[in-house]
Amino acid sequence: MNILNIFEYNRIIILGNNGSGKSFLAKNLAAITALPLIHLDVAFWKPNWEPPSEEEWLNKITNFVSNDKWIIDGMCSWGETMDLRFKAADLIILLDINSFVCLAGVIKRQGKERSDTAVNHHLDEKFDRDFIKFCKGIFKFNKTRRLKIMGFHEKYPDKPFYVIKGRRNMNNLIRQWRNEKENRMNNY
Helix, strand or coil, rough: CCCCCHHHCCCEEEEEEECCCCCHHHHHHHHHCCCCEEHHHHHCHHHEEECCHHHHHHHHHHHCCCCCCCEEEEECCCHHHHHHHHHHHCCCEEEECCCCHHHHHHHHCCCCCCCCCCCCCHHHCCCCHHHHHHHHHHHCCHHHHHHHHHHHHHCEEEEEEEEEEHHHHHHHHHHHHHHHHHHHHHHH
């Protein structure tokens, strides 16, 4: 796998299946690069899992992508807002993680407080029908949302598009980027 010089980019989108490690990677990248981090799940959901209106969400995304520097983590909504994100990004990272690994990640984080979800929404998470449906969606990712991502990639072929296959590869990249940051700091 080629090493990606993460320090060349100021606007990064991180996409992938539920439980793939998008937020984990985003938090690490933000710490390494000092780029502002936007978790879409935090920005999207209102109390009681109420979604914003289309206009409200479009305005939020427009404001986010108008900034010079950011990391956007998440998959919330498609259509025009995904188009805006792709158009504005310097780099798109796709986490191509095995669906069973993603399912294990979702189950492991169930009910835990996380910085990448709206305030106290972790308290609402239950092992119920909605959770089962959510988990089933993990196994549909490659036939649905991944195809949409690849469609946007084809629409914007000039945008750097980096695929990370597997958690081990992701962890190795994070380690390499941390080392590169240390080297840069030591050389100044």
